[in-house]
Amino acid sequence: MRRPYDLALGLLTAATAATMAAALWLIFVVAPEEQVMGAVQKIFYFHVPLAAITFLSVFSLLAGAAGYLWTRRAAFDHLAVASAEVGWLFCTLVLVTGPIWAKPAWGVWWTWEAKLTTTLVLWLLLAGILLCRAYASTPEQGARIASVLGVVAALDVPIVYKAVDWWRGQHPIVFGPGKTDPLAPGMLAALLVSMLAFLLLFALLVAARARLAAQEDRLAALVEAAVRSR
Amino acid sequence: MKTYAFLFWGYAAVWAGLTIYLIALGRKLARVARRLDALEGRGDAGGRRAT
Numbered sequence: 001m002r003r004p005y006d007l008a009l010g011l012l013t014a015a016t017a018a019t020m021a022a023a024l025w026l027i028f029v030v031a032p033e034e035q036v037m038g039a040v041q042k043i044f045y046f047h048v049p050l051a052a053i054t055f056l057s058v059f060s061l062l063a064g065a066a067g068y069l070w071t072r073r074a075a076f077d078h079l080a081v082a083s084a085e086v087g088w089l090f091c092t093l094v095l096v097t098g099p100i101w102a103k104p105a106w107g108v109w110w111t112w113e114a115k116l117t118t119t120l121v122l123w124l125l126l127a128g129i130l131l132c133r134a135y136a137s138t139p140e141q142g143a144r145i146a147s148v149l150g151v152v153a154a155l156d157v158p159i160v161y162k163a164v165d166w167w168r169g170q171h172p173i174v175f176g177p178g179k180t181d182p183l184a185p186g187m188l189a190a191l192l193v194s195m196l197a198f199l200l201l202f203a204l205l206v207a208a209r210a211r212l213a214a215q216e217d218r219l220a221a222l223v224e225a226a227v228r229s230r
Numbered sequence: 231m232k233t234y235a236f237l238f239w240g241y242a243a244v245w246a247g248l249t250i251y252l253i254a255l256g257r258k259l260a261r262v263a264r265r266l267d268a269l270e271g272r273g274d275a276g277g278r279r280a281t
Contacts, residue, residue: 043240050244093247100240201248208255215262222269 005211012204019197026190034187040104045190047097049198050090051119056202057087058122058150058157061129065150068143074217077143080150081133082209086202088126095123106170114167118160125153139220 027045034041064080067073098116099109110116129146136142164171183191 039237042237046241046244089247089251093244096243096247097240100236100243104236205251205255208259212255212259212262215259215266219262219266219269222266226269 009204009207009211012200012207016197016200016204019193019200023190023194023197026186026193031186031190032184037105040101043097043101045194046198047094047101048191049195050097051094052195053198053202054087054090054094054122055157055161056199057083057090057206058126058154060206061087061150062154065147065154069147069151074214077147078210078213078217079206080143080147081213082206084126084129084146084150084153085209086205088123088130089205090198090202091119091123091126094119111170113171114163114169115160115171116169118156118163122153122156122160125149125156129153 023045027042031042031045033039061080061083064076064078064083067076068080098119102111103109129149132145132149133139133142136145159166163169
């Protein structure tokens with residue numbers, strides 16, 4: 001069982017590294033420099049994919065959390081714990097790269113604008129899920145509470161996505177209705193390849209973290225069996 | 231030139247975050263695999279060759 005999984009993870013790692021290298025080449029060599037913002041705009045090729053994959057993580061968390069609450073199968077909980085942790089990591093990087101762009105673009109590191117505030121709420125919800133698991137009195141209780149919080153976190157995603165439309169924020173719109181200027185071809189290719197690289201990275205991290213959760217469960221069962229047999 | 235400094239810190243933050251997480255995850259996976267191998271008597275139950 002371990003070997004095919006190891007092989008799959010190895011292939012995924014190689015594909016992620018190759019795609020990430022291609023993305024960096026497109027970002028720094030091929031994509032033209034934006035006329036107004038200059039080099040700072042290039043943070044966008046990481047910031048936007050990180051934000052998109054954060055949303056994907058939360059949908060994956062929703063699938064795991066709802067599946068666990070419905071069936072109580074451990075595999076769903078492993079998916080939920082992996083998605084929450086990776087989603088929290090990606091959301092943290094979104095909140096770090098955003099202000100680095102905002103300072104030269106808006107003149108401030110942070111403003112309580114709707115999209116930023118709802119993203120911070122999402123980060124807090126994901127952090128809450130991780131804390132629930134860490135400090136619950138039993139793993140089952142932690143999994144149950146974290147699953148409920150996972151469903152709540154998923155409700156925040158459409159609010160983050162629509163925040164600019166609903167509250168007229170100043171955050172730029174990159175995709176969907178309301179988007180102003182089309183991207184230059186070199187910029188679009190860099191963004192799409194970067195998106196693919198982060199998607200592969202997400203798959204790799206979730207697969208590895210879910211495996212760790214499964215192995216920790218197996219280890220706990222073996223330790224319990226050894227204690228009982230004494 | 232000031233704008234390049236912002237760009238550098240942005241990318242450095244992303245790579246640092248990802249690298250720290252990957253190292254922590256890899257170490258945890260290795261530790262749990264070692265303990266499982268020890269408890270399962272050199273781990274051929276898991277499909278890994280005895281070393």
